[in-house]
Amino acid sequence: MQTTALRYFLAVAREGTIAAASARLNVAPSAISRQIANLEAELACLLFERRPRGMVLSQAGELLARHAHQVLQSADQVVTEIQELDGLRRGLVRIATTEAFAIDLVPSVIAAFHARHPGIRFDLSALPPGQVTQRVVQGDTDIGLTFSLEPSTDTAVAYRNSLDMVALCAPGHPLAGRSLIGLPDLAAYPVALLPRDTTLRTILDAACAAEGIAIEPVLSANVLSAILPFLRGTRGLTLMSSIALQGQVGRGEFRVLPIRSRRSLARGIEVQTMRDRRLPRAVQAFLTDLVAALPPITG
Structure with missing residues (x-):
């Protein structure tokens, strides 16, 4: 099974439709449909139940989803370790944040970081607070900066104030x-x-x-x-x-x-990362800079 097919499969499982997964991944719906069909042919079973309001994982699909998460995390870890051989000269930092911080604060930290490490690429998404945390939990983003009424229990919290x-x-x-x-x-x-x-x-x-x-x-x-x-x-x-x-x-x-x-x-503000995940070197370095740009934590 190719990791691309597994990523597309998980995106459909999360979004509920191929169209929504296409928008999320910025990939043509036909390509996603083809990868899903290939997986179902390879496994000789249906991975989704097609319903009027969307697609729901079948029993086989739920088993594959658990496996796919493990495979993709292992693949990402290998990529991380290879990139770290090159220090901070290459890498990707994915950030999800509420819009208030995406207008000014986070781009300013990115600009300062880029000046020191021009080989590092960034992907910044502005989302509602709950979706920021969801992206972090699912491993779809490396760092989340969001407002919260209650402390997060589903993520590792690098900063809370x-x-x-x-x-x-x-x-x-x-x-x-x-x-x-x-x-x-x-x-x-x-x-x-x-x-x-x-x-x-x-x-x-x-x-x-x-x-x-x-x-x-x-x-x-x-x-x-x-x-x-x-x-x-x-x-x-x-x-x-x-x-x-x-x-x-x-x-x-x-x-x-x-x-x-x-x-x-x-309001509570949190910088979140995925629990029990070893962060790539570039992500950890940027996380340090982001936290340093925020107000000191008060008791």
């Missing part, structure tokens, strides 16, 4: 000169927020309820990149992590306003 949310506005906003604002100040201006199924909204809504305040966003968007132009063109505000857009804040593109509230606005 609690960071306050702050308000973000354009430099010309009426509140831009304030050193501290309250939740009622937010309610007095148009607010743009991430959807309700995010850690940010969960914590903000609880804090508003504690003060008897209702904040109904003028704009709700599932990507921060859609919110930032709204701030530039209005008297709007948004909430985000205190370290998410340090570069743009430092260049004067936005103002950061700490928020006073009766209930904590802090």
Whole structure:
């Protein structure tokens, strides 16, 4: 069995359809279908039950999935050991992170690392928090940087801290000169927020309820990149992590306003890796740099 066929097989098992696996792998659906058919012919059994809403592993498919994970981990380990013979001159670092960190912080760490080790390649994905952890657990990414309401028990955690949310506005906003604002100040201006199924909204809504305040966003968007132009063109505000857009804040593109509230606005942040996995040398080196770029861990 070829490792390519096993990778395609596992992608279909995770995504539930060949089309979704194709989008995930950036591989033509016909190529994935062909590899699945070859596996089924080689094993003389069906690996999936084809259902109206997708593909589900058969009993044989579940056995193969367990085997495939072991085979691919062993193959990746061999590749890692071979690459390490060449030091930090070659290698790939796969990073999954929430969008807030993909805009500024992580690319800045990558740029600094690349300046010292130009032979190392990077793959960066911006995903919802839960999907970041899922990618790490499944071994589809090397490092995950994500928000979490509870400490992760499914990954190895290289860094965990609690960071306050702050308000973000354009430099010309009426509140831009304030050193501290309250939740009622937010309610007095148009607010743009991430959807309700995010850690940010969960914590903000609880804090508003504690003060008897209702904040109904003028704009709700599932990507921060859609919110930032709204701030530039209005008297709007948004909430985000205190370290998410340090570069743009430092260049004067936005103002950061700490928020006073009766209930904590802090969120957990974690840097995650796959449990019991020996990280490639390039990944470990980048992980060290990434953690060093984050705020010191507070008690």
